[in-house]
Amino acid sequence: DGGITQSPKYLFRKEGQNVTLSCEQNLNHDAMYWYRQDPGQGLRLIYYSQIVNDFQKGDIAEGYSVSREKKESFPLTVTSAQKNPTAFYLCASRTGMNTEAFFGQGTRLTVV
Amino acid sequence: QKEVEQDPGPLSVPEGAIVSLNCTYSNSAFQYFMWYRQYSRKGPELLMYTYSSGNKEDGRFTAQVDKSSKYISLFIRDSQPSDSATYLCAMSASTLIFGTGTRLQVFP
Numbered sequence: 532d533g534g535i536t537q538s539p540k541y542l543f544r545k546e547g548q549n550v551t552l553s554c555e556q557n558l559n560h561d562a563m564y565w566y567r568q569d570p571g572q573g574l575r576l577i578y579y580s581q582i583v584n585d586f587q588k589g590d591i592a593e594g595y596s597v598s599r600e601k602k603e604s605f606p607l608t609v610t611s612a613q614k615n616p617t618a619f620y621l622c623a624s625r626t627g628m629n630t631e632a633f634f635g636q637g638t639r640l641t642v643v
Numbered sequence: 644q645k646e647v648e649q650d651p652g653p654l655s656v657p658e659g660a661i662v663s664l665n666c667t668y669s670n671s672a673f674q675y676f677m678w679y680r681q682y683s684r685k686g687p688e689l690l691m692y693t694y695s696s697g698n699k700e701d702g703r704f705t706a707q708v709d710k711s712s713k714y715i716s717l718f719i720r721d722s723q724p725s726d727s728a729t730y731l732c733a734m735s736a737s738t739l740i741f742g743t744g745t746r747l748q749v750f751p
Binding site for chain 2: 535537564566571572573574576579581589619621623625628629630631632633634635636637639
C-alpha cells in the first residue's frame with residue numbers, strides 16, 4: 532500500500548533531550564512537509580522540502596531541524612532549544628505545487 | 644489578517660441535515676484548493692480538491708470555489724454521525740496554507 536508512515540505514534544521526551552520523529556513515504560513525492568498542530572491553532576508549518584538535499588524553514592522553525600538525504604524520508608528533530616514541544620506533529624507529502632497533499636497519522640510528543 | 648480564515652465552530656446539526664463549511668482567503672495567487680477531514684488524534688484525510696471556480700461533486704460532498712470572491716465552501720448532504728470531525732480547508736502555494744478547522748458534530 533502506498534502512503535506516508537510516521538513513527539512513533541506516541542513519544543515522550545525529558546527536558547533537555549533531542550528527539551527525532553520519522554516520516555517515510557512510498558508515493559514517489561518530491562515535496563514533504565512538517566506541521567505542528569496545537570488545540571485551536573490549526574496546522575503551523577515547521578519545515579518543508581521540495582527536493583532531495585534541500586529544505587526551507589516554515590513559520591515556526593526555531594528549535595527544530597530536518598534533513599532530506601533520501602526522497603522517501605524527511606525526519607524531524609525536536610531539539611532542547613524548543614521550549615514548548617508538546618504537540619501533535621504531522622508529516623505530509625505531495626508531487627509538487629498545485630497538487631493534493633497526503634498526511635501521515637501523526638506523532639504525539641509529550642514532554643515529561 | 645490571516646491568509647485563510649475559517650470559522651472554528653463548533654457546528655452542531657441533526658442527522659440528515661445539509662452542512663455548509665466555508666473559508667475565505669486573501670491571496671489571489673492561490674489556485675488549488677483542498678478540503679480535509681480530521682478525526683480526533685488522527686492525521687487529516689483528503690476529501691476533495693479542485694483548481695478552478697465552480698462546483699465539484701463526490702457522493703454526498705460538493706466543493707465550491709468562487710475565486711472572484713476568494714471564498715470556498717464544502718457542502719455535506721444527508722449528514723451522518725460518522726461525519727463528526729474537524730474539517731480543514733487548504734490552499735496551495737509554494738507550501739500549503741491551512742484554515743484553523745471547523746469542528747462539526749452531527750447528532751442522531
